[in-house]
Amino acid sequence: VWFSNRRAKWRREEKLRTQRRDN
Numbered sequence: 001v002w003f004s005n006r007r008a009k010w011r012r013e014e015k016l017r018t019q020r021r022d023n
Helices: 001-022
Strands: none
Touching: none
């Protein structure tokens, strides 16, 4: 379940990046 945690972290960072770009 290491990939799940890593994926969640990446997705979380990507979401922040997308929001910042959209904003």
